[in-house]
Amino acid sequence: xxxxxxxxxxxxxxxxxxxxxxxxxxxxxxxxxxxxxxxxxxxxxxxxxxxxxxxxxxxxxxxxxxxxxxxxxxxxxxxxxxxxxxxxxxxxxxxxxxxxxxxxxxxxxxxxxxxxxxxxxxxxxxxxxxxxxxxxxxxxxxxxxxxxxxxxxxxxxxxxxxxxxxxxxxxxxxxxxxxxxxxxxxxxxxxxxxxxxxxxxxxxxxxxxxxxxxxxxxxxxxxxxxxxxxxxxxxxxxxxxxxxxxxxxxxxxxxxxxxxxxxxxxxxxxxxxxxxxxxxxxxxxxxxxxxxxxxxxxxxxxxxxxxxxxxxxxxxxxxxxxxxxxxxxxxxxxxxxxxxxxxxxxxxxxxxxxxxxxxxxxxxxxxxxxxxxxxxxxxxxxxxxxxxxxxxxxxxxxxxxxxxxxxxxxxxxxxxxxxxxxxxxxxxxxxxxxxxxxxxxxxxxxxxxxxxxxxxxxxxxxxxxxxxxxxxxxxxxxxxxxxxxxxxxxxxxxxxxxxxxx
Amino acid sequence: xxxxxxxxxxxxxxxxxxxxxxxxxxxxxxxxxxxxxxxxxxxxxxxxxxxxxxxxxxxxxxxxxxxxxxxxxxxxxxxxxxxxxxxxxxxxxxxxxxxxxxxxxxxxxxxxxxxxxxxxxxxxxxxxxxxxxxxxxxxxxxxxxxxxxxxxxxxxxxxxxxxxxxxxxxxxxxxxxxxxxxxxxxxxxxxxxxxxxxxxxxxxxxxxxxxxxxxxxxxxxxxxxxxxxxxxxxxxxxxx
Numbered sequence: 256x257x258x259x260x261x262x263x264x265x266x267x268x269x270x271x272x273x274x275x276x277x278x279x280x281x282x283x284x285x286x287x288x289x290x291x292x293x294x295x296x297x298x299x300x301x302x303x304x305x306x307x308x309x310x311x312x313x314x315x316x317x318x319x320x321x322x323x324x325x326x327x328x329x330x331x332x333x334x335x336x337x338x339x340x341x342x343x344x345x346x347x348x349x350x351x352x353x354x355x356x357x358x359x360x361x362x363x364x365x366x367x368x369x370x371x372x373x374x375x376x377x378x379x380x381x382x383x384x385x386x387x388x389x390x391x392x393x394x395x396x397x398x399x400x401x402x403x404x405x406x407x408x409x410x411x412x413x414x415x416x417x418x419x420x421x422x423x424x425x426x427x428x429x430x431x432x433x434x435x436x437x438x439x440x441x442x443x444x445x446x447x448x449x450x451x452x453x454x455x456x457x458x459x460x461x462x463x464x465x466x467x468x469x470x471x472x473x474x475x476x477x478x479x480x481x482x483x484x485x486x487x488x489x490x491x492x493x494x495x496x497x498x499x500x501x502x503x504x505x506x507x508x509x510x511x512x513x514x515x516x517x518x519x520x521x522x523x524x525x526x527x528x529x530x531x532x533x534x535x536x537x538x539x540x541x542x543x544x545x546x547x548x549x550x551x552x553x554x555x556x557x558x559x560x561x562x563x564x565x566x567x568x569x570x571x572x573x574x575x576x577x578x579x580x581x582x583x584x585x586x587x588x589x590x591x592x593x594x595x596x597x598x599x600x601x602x603x604x605x606x607x608x609x610x611x612x613x614x615x616x617x618x619x620x621x622x623x624x625x626x627x628x629x630x631x632x633x634x635x636x637x638x639x640x641x642x643x644x645x646x647x648x649x650x651x652x653x654x655x656x657x658x659x660x661x662x663x664x665x666x667x668x669x670x671x672x673x674x675x676x677x678x679x680x681x682x683x684x685x686x687x688x689x690x691x692x693x694x695x696x697x698x699x700x701x702x703x704x705x706x707x708x709x710x711x712x713x714x715x716x717x718x719x720x721x722x723x724x725x726x727x728x729x730x731x732x733x734x735x736x737x738x739x740x741x742x743x744x745x746x747x748x749x750x751x752x753x754x755x756x757x
Numbered sequence: 758x759x760x761x762x763x764x765x766x767x768x769x770x771x772x773x774x775x776x777x778x779x780x781x782x783x784x785x786x787x788x789x790x791x792x793x794x795x796x797x798x799x800x801x802x803x804x805x806x807x808x809x810x811x812x813x814x815x816x817x818x819x820x821x822x823x824x825x826x827x828x829x830x831x832x833x834x835x836x837x838x839x840x841x842x843x844x845x846x847x848x849x850x851x852x853x854x855x856x857x858x859x860x861x862x863x864x865x866x867x868x869x870x871x872x873x874x875x876x877x878x879x880x881x882x883x884x885x886x887x888x889x890x891x892x893x894x895x896x897x898x899x900x901x902x903x904x905x906x907x908x909x910x911x912x913x914x915x916x917x918x919x920x921x922x923x924x925x926x927x928x929x930x931x932x933x934x935x936x937x938x939x940x941x942x943x944x945x946x947x948x949x950x951x952x953x954x955x956x957x958x959x960x961x962x963x964x965x966x967x968x969x970x971x972x973x974x975x976x977x978x979x980x981x982x983x984x985x986x987x988x989x990x991x992x993x994x995x996x997x
Contacts, residue, residue, distance in 0.1 A: 349993065351995075529903075
């Protein structure tokens with residue numbers, strides 16, 4: 256490929272450098288090359304992806320990675336990314352791939368929503384001295400309970416739907432073994448079990464080593480049906496049918512054959528070295544009625560013991576689709592907003608398709624309420640949840656819980672260089688290279704995740720306490736505790752929240 | 758065990774099946790089946806079952822092991838994501854037969870509908886096989902990753918459904934008769950049979966005839982084989 260202007264400049268401070276070559280060994284992108292004959296480390300700036308592995312590992316802090324200010328002439332219409340993409344495509348004829356979530360400067364409604372707090376008339380609650388309830392149950396709730404008395408004994412007549420009990424309304428979203436390493440999967444699984452929440456296998460099946468975490472596992476069934484068999488269905492606590500993903504609505508998945516190692520092939524139950532292709536739609540689902548059929552099949556195959564989740568990407572008519580999903584018998588609807596992450600997606604799709612989760616969530620919750628079917632399903636919001644504040648706002652907009660993916664990866668070391676699709680992740684997360692995967696110790700990864708979720712849980716308690724609420728369920732769909740800032744009338748209307756000052 | 762399924766729901770029938778398996782039952786005869794779906798869903802057992810009547814959608818979905826003989830036509834989604842076992846249909850079948858099936862065999866006496874054998878796979882010693890007596894609709898073997906589909910094209914000299922093997926990247930489709938190139942999906946090639954193919958077809962058609970209760974023999978030389986040119990059709994779509 257002809258030369259492109261490097262995105263980053265790598266500077267080595269020769270006064271500090273002790274020539275230990277840690278940078279050479281750490282960088283899988285081969286930015287550093289050591290020439291023994293000259294005892295010299297040469298730096299190739301153009302290969303740098305900006306992941307900061309080298310400078311953070313450098314024992315003498317001799318390295319600095321900076322943005323390359325020498326770019327094409329500034330142009331607010333033809334920005335550098337656009338020019339570089341055109342040049343790349345002119346040479347290769349292929350679609351530009353990208354990883355992680357949409358990074359374009361679209362409006363973030365989370366940043367335009369403010370939370371309410373109690374003053375004088377209703378006292379705030381101090382979570383340190385009063386019990387606060389974050390426990391949440393996901394699943395269909397019965398409209399009424401019928402009780403029967405027989406021979407002096409009392410029986411519950413209503414058949415209750417299976418529920419997922421989570422100790423905090425935060426779960427780890429779907430990331431498959433294949434897109435992430437086994438150590439990363441294990442970190443998520445063990446953290447979920449310590450936290451009393453769930454992680455999600457994604458479409459990669461369930462590795463033998465992870466069966467022991469089954470009680471905290473949501474198993475995914477996607478269009479490729481990889482690794483889906485009876486033991487898998489029985490091992491997982493719930494099954495999620497993946498229809499779409501926020502980062503790539505309407506797009507299937509494709510794990511290139513190079514990444515399908517023997518171990519991955521066994522987990523996905525396919526021949527090693529062949530492409531793992533997930534078609535864009537499930538070819539047995541072309542309608543809500545067909546979806547209903549797959550939900551019924553899964554329930555039948557698991558003897559009605561497990562909740563079935565259906566995950567869709569947030570798109571223009573999500574509300575109507577969600578209504579259909581609720582009526583098709585799903586226990587939980589997962590909505591993935593356009594900021595949601597991915598291991599690999601064409602950048603044109605990731606950057607231009609879908610709608611914000613805040614908007615989708617608000618309209619779906621409202622639609623289900625209007626149709627009096629909101630209690631038939633739980634709602635899980637996903638796609639770019641960055642903090643406990645985002646999670647609280649999501650719950651007040653109508654979610655029962657949130658999924659976090661990117662935030663979980665960041666907790667394990669990710670620096671959002673967005674090159675997951677290359678399979679060379681220097682932090683050992685989105686790679687299968689044994690040299691790189693060793694960089695994440697599952698015990699440490701798991702502890703970092705536990706710490707992250709525990710801190711968010713503390714913050715959520717603090718926030719709801721400040722509102723005078725002592726149980727998270729009292730905040731669910733409670734949009735009165737939200738106010739908009741800088742929103743137009745249309746935006747306030749869609750989000751169902753008043754403007755600040757009202 | 759003989760089971761009268763009249764007025765029973767699919768849920769009730771599956772419960773009876775699960776209990777029967779637990780009690781060590783080896784053979785079931787299920788009479789008066791009439792549209793109940795999801796039968797044998799997710800069941801892992803080597804039980805043998807004879808179904809009299811037309812079962813509903815998703816017969817044998819995600820099952821692993823049972824041998825099911827259906828003495829009637831059958832609806833859609835037979836053997837959805839099936840892992841092992843056998844389904845023999847003495848009649849026609851609906852759409853999406855054998856979706857993502859990973860192991861086991863499905864034999865159909867008559868025709869099947871659209872989208873048969875989509876995304877069939879294989880795993881270790883498992884090779885899923887579908888044999889169809891008469892004809893199959895469009896999109897046969899779409900996205901096929903592995904496995905085998907055989908169409909005997911009875912009452913037909915030319916296989917004329919469209920989009921055969923679109924997106925196929927593994928496995929093989931054997932047709933008894935001719936096919937026009939324009940009916941094939943992009944990247945699917947017509948190949949002559951090799952020794953493995955001949956042996957395989959001989960073995961599987963013997964089993965098929967026996968399950969169909971006929972002595973019919975097939976001239977293996979009249980078959981053609983369709984396979985993908987490239988096992989990596991998505992390789993050159995992206996620039997990094």
